[in-house]
Amino acid sequence: MHRIFHLSVFLIGLFSAATVYAADASQSAPMTPDSQWPLVEQPIEFPHNRHAKDMQIDCMYCHTYARRSAVAGIPPLQKCIGCHQSIESVRESPRIKTLFEYWEGSEDGKIAAKTPMPWKKVHDLPDFVRFNHERHIKRFIEQQNRPTQEVCGYCHGDVAELTVARRSKALSMGWCASCHEKEHPVTAAGGTPIGDQAYWYGFYKSEADAAGGDLKAHGPNDCWQCHK
Amino acid sequence: MEKDIREDIAWAKINGDVLKSLENPRKLYWVIIALALAAFGVGVACEVYQYNTGMGVANLDNPHVWGLYIATFIFWIGMSHSGTLLSAILHLMHADWRKPIYRFAEAMTTFSLMTAGLFVLVHIGRLWQFYYSLPYPNERGIWPNFQSPLLWDAMAIFTYLSSSVIFLYVGMIPDLAICRDHLHPGWRKKLYTLLSLGWEGTDRQWRNFRVTYLTVACFLIPLAVSVHSIVASDFAMSQQPGWHVTSFAPYFVAGALYSGCAAIITLFIILRYVFKFEEYMTLPILKKTVRLTFAIAMVWTYLNAIEFASVWYGHDVASKDVLIQKMVGPYAYAWWGMIFCGSIVPLVLAFKRFQTNIPVLLVISLLLNLGMWLERWMIVSPTFSHGYYPWTWDHDQWPSWVQWGMVFGSFGWFTLLFMIFCKVFPSVSMYEVKEMVYHRSLHSKKGDTAEQGAH
């Protein structure tokens, strides 16, 4: 009989050891690190670096809708032309030629005048995910006035270094949540979380208690923020 | 009283008889396999159709969202319990008459669990997203809902399945060794060699073996109980009339053991006939099993009565409505069928002359299982068709052929697994039968010194 005793002691010991280990294991975010996702074929190889780095043009000069709508928007043809009409230096470069073909129509008549460019979407979230640019711009650029390129870079990477934009962040839910749950503890006065159950399903321990719990409960980490 | 087993069977004969069951199958075997395959095929076809078209083809509706899948799921889970009862519980009780029959019972446990698992899957609307319900580090960074009985279900079943597989396997090791030693070379020999883990039958091996076997048995029993209590909580933890019943956990466990025992009787009879195991699966053992079944049947009936009474004399009007609906509503025939098969039929088992009458027992055991299946259906459906909200009470909501097809298929699947098992592994535990014979002989010689002999 003592063997059974020994064995059970051993098993219990093993189990509790495992539990303790698991309990204190670090909160490593289960998500892929930054890496270069494959390049996307575009109608013309738009030089972001030229515009954003060399010319120091603000992202939202072209992606103008970002601050007032959920989507950042692709700059309308009109905008490109608006500047490039008067930039004679590059007027004859192939990319600009193509650009003007879309605006004035091509000689062979394949492209009608004022045809919008068929850009391919690069940072294309699943259709059931609704990311709101406006909110993020408001929070980081207008309220915390951080530099635009940094803020956009959180999700879009360092576009200023690229020609054609290319995804470098995971954009997985865990990746989004790692910010939301850490940065936006959802608590009511008194520090006790109310309502928002989604809070409890998260992996990440939010700093609610650290924040003294006087944050209000319009938490951007309830599921309906992004999924509707 | 006559003996459970002859004490003078030669061990060689035991080996011989059992190993014979592993010999090349007769035609009948292939016929059964073919039928089973066909039945399973039907089930698969239905699932494929449902998977591609949508759950609608099962003719479930709003609010009648659960149907035969859940009912049959419970049925198979229940089926699994008797195996554990015979192998683990009776093992601890030193009821050694179980020894010739526990092996296939244990196999039954494993396979009915594997069948039950399928129903969880076919029931789910988005099978392809099933993994969402598993707690594992994922790139979405969220847990499943640990509050949901369904989640407990999933966990309990997986644990139970894995441990019963271990239990079944561990218990087989000595026998596998025997097979290894007696079979002429071939893929089987390789298999047994691999599985028997170099069993030599040395003293040390036997000691460790017994300890392990006992430990796993101890581990298994609480599991068995918890599993069906948790299945019960799927319903008891909800708020619906007819489900929100405190006595559900014991009720389900009793029901489980009940259907399990019934199934054992059925298989007992079939194996006894097919493999000529009259020597080992003797009538006295059958009688014991039958008595056990009878006892459980009465417990189940009693718990039923309790449930009805508590509803009837309680103040929960809604539950009362549901109960009345069960008796007189569209499901009345099924409900009364369940009462008849579950509570009336077993009374026959009270009579000695039937306790060993094989044809009668075969019929009865099948009826009992039918009754238990109906019971599960009667738990699930009436509550939907007659819930809290009158506006949504459904008109005649009858399961479509797709649902029936899958229920049918599940029996094919189970038979398939079981038949294969019987051919590949000894369905009677040789070494334990030997023990049994040995102890009995000692017993008959030196009277009650048998106890020490056991250890």
Added chain:
Amino acid sequence: MSVTNLLDDWAKFRHPHPVDDKPHDPYKWAMAIDLDACSGCNACSVACYAENNIPVVGKDKFLHGQSMHWMRIERYWDEDGRDFPDQGVQFLPMMCQQCEAAPCETVCPVAATNHTSDGLNSQIYNRCIGSRYCSANCPFKVRYFNWYDYPTTDDVWPAEMTQQLNPDVSVRGKGVMEKCTFCVQRLHEAKVVAKGEGRIVREGEVQTACQQVCPTNAISFGNLMDPDAKVHQQWQAQQVELDKDKQAKDENEGGSELRGYRILEELRPYPSVMYLERVRESAI
């Protein structure tokens, strides 16, 4: 990932709803429906189809009880056995009651339906695996399951009609549960605007589709926490309290002149929808 996190969370898991000491703040969306004004015209139901991309399932599926109307108008006859229903009939618009202690939430295995901080019962389509446990446990049976893959079913959304689909609302594929959301996409839009201006949403800034269309203004919707909100005033006037399962009205038998009540309150789901009893003239 740390189990400690899970364990703490588990300890505090399922904050009981609702509670006086932890009021919803700043939002608690709620509704009040005046059955005396409701004429049962079905406009709300159609508006709901239009706003929320609800599939039209067609005759056969409707026959099988697989219709998807998030908002249904129920019609009840008098049960006094007279020849004619000479006091008219009873109409009742029924949609998800957005319960505070929602029976559906606790049972979902994947947490696809859970409570938001502003007191809504969210339903996350892409998380749903279709166990249908939520519907099984819903006392009002207001959850609707996608029995078929409607986006790809003939004549549900032919090419032309897909252009009408509301881009703010996901179209649900087969195998997921759905239900009334109190037009969360509209709430969200209003909140984004308000947040941008560093305030909270004011009364009248957001309407649900059913409320906006209702020809008799029977439906009022708003923030129960906002004293200016009509819905707040109505609940107050009717002395209906969110966290009670027995209201002032029920205490004194018949004596009270109040009309407000919540359906199946005794089950303690604490619904967010208050109904006002229909009035009938006794003199005629």
Added chain:
Amino acid sequence: MMDSGFDRRDFLKVLGWGGAAVALSGCGNTSVEDGKETVVSYSEPADYVIPSIGVYYNSTCAQCDAGCSINGRVREGRVLKLEGNPNSTVNRGKMCGLGQAGVQHHYNPDRVREPLLRTGNQGQTISWEDAYKLIAEKTQGVSGDQIAFLSGGVSGHLKVLLGNYLDSLSCKNHFVYEAIAPGVARAANKKSYGVAMPRFSINKAKVVLSFGADFLGSWVSPVHFSQQYAQFRKGVDGQRGVLVQVEPKMTLTGANADRWVAIRPGTEGVLALGIINALGTATGDIAAAVKAYDRDRVSEETGVPAGQIDKIAAMLKLHSPSLVLAGSAAEGYEHGSQNAAAINLLNHVLGNVGKTVEMTEDMPFPQMSPETGNTAALTSLNNGLAASKYKVLFNFAANPVFTASGAMNFKENMAKADFKVAFAHYLDETALQADLVLPLDSPLEDWGTQVPEYLATCAQINIQQPLMEKLHANTRGMGDILLSMLKQRQPDDYNGYEDYYGYLRSAVLSVKDALGGASVDDETFWNRTLSGGIIKFEGSVNKLSANASAAGLKLPSHSEAGGDYPLRLIPGVTASMRDGRHANQPWLQESPDPLTTIVWDSWVEIHPKKAAELSIAEGDIVEVTSKTGSIKAQAYLFPGIHPEAISVPLGRGHEAMGRYAKGYGVNPFQILDAVFDKETGELAMHETRVKISKTGQRVIVVKDEGAAGGQQMGKKIAVRVSSDDVDLSEEV
């Protein structure tokens, strides 16, 4: 809001991005993907167009003639949803289900997309030019009175253009036909009040006694009346209005009444006189006229309990002002006008005229005020066709082949005209009979003006403007079509107008001052008009004639229905189906009928007692036979109907009109007997007598109502309280 309609049309372009692909999430991409979807932006966006943010345009709902102003939500160039325009005095920002479904009229997959010319039984597409040419030559040889133009109710500039076109053909035969319209009431009102459509102020009345006027469902201007009804229920100073509905078949309004009185079909007038008698306040010839109608006789004839009559009279006496309404249920008889007159008389006796029956304002531009009509118009056209009087027949916004009484054989008679042109959205029953079908723009992509017949407060012109670019390149607006046909006939008068939009603009601006735009310049006024969607202005007031007299009032004593056809057929007018022109809008097909909760099908309402007599159960397929014809439909046991009557809803039973309408239900129009109101000659819709027999088949009725059949099973779900037990004045 926008600079000018012309430019705006460019911005109505549908933007591929944010379109269907995104909307169809769930079956779209479900993980982060790069380079799969294309993203397109406008090449020259207007500053107010922001992707993912809705733009709202005001227009006018064309689902019925009530003239509700709508406010369409447009995103990425696609109209998504219609809301009510809060500034409209008709609907005050509210809408009905029918109106909501307007988008499905627009996006309907079964719309006609090309001009079709009949060759044998084939329709072959032709160009618009050829179509116009064809019309020109067909109208060339024939004289004006050999041409007939059949249309639904028309108003605004469309009516003007149409008039001009017909004049250019020197054609006087414009038949305005609405299958379901208060034709009799209009005439009766004209007699007793001096105006066809006075203003009914339900909200001012303390008691409303309605004789089958379904003002919450489908009568005149339902959304407007629903709002008045809501105020009426809240009551002035907390005194809640009381609604009494008298009708043989319960309508939506009846379902909301405090007291629903099941009256023997056709005896409404008798009851009205009976009440006048019971009031005892009448004098002169009225008193004389009603003397004979003592409570017992009335009770005996109408089947309304004597006590009930007294109660109603007492209630009316006690509360003033009250309002009495004469609805379709009262008018649909040979003596319909008499019924209506008797009911209107009650208003006079109660002194409601001027209080709750109020004068309206007339359009200062009569040429634009609505041209209304009813079945009488169709009858005369039908006779003309039967006599092969007409060679060319135009049809617009009417579907007579579907809605004409079966007794008329309209289809056959129509064939006698040798050239039939249909301006149509769908290939409906009538369009299928035409030789030339010209596809119309949907109201959401077309320009126009509309003047509601029932003016809620002031006079107004509703603007209809495109909410998005054309869905199908080859459809045209009715206005544009008329204009181009006029250009053929009178080039020099009309070539000035580039298109109907241009015509509309200059026409409105030409009377700018009268429309209250004197102070501003054209551009501003026009833009204000477009963004407002409504032009309100002072109209000329027309007085009500207050002279009440019972002269010429004689009601037939109730004739025992009997013989071969013991039952009366009441054609049910439902809020969503109406005369069936919208039966192909799936939302309407699937939105349950409020009273029976039946969807996608027709049914026969029959009182449970009668059903028991005939041993008919729910779902039995019964054959309803009249002198004219017979239909088969499922039976539905319905307590809200007089045992001597059965009711079948109108609007379903199409044999054409596309996937959502074709083959669903039956069409009771087909079995209506050709009996007419003696005075106005309108079809007496309720006069048809039928017999009913079981066919032996039975089906499961497809309805929302569950097995409990509208019972609450003792649960506290939909609760009712007696008016004594509440104090509404305390409420918010």
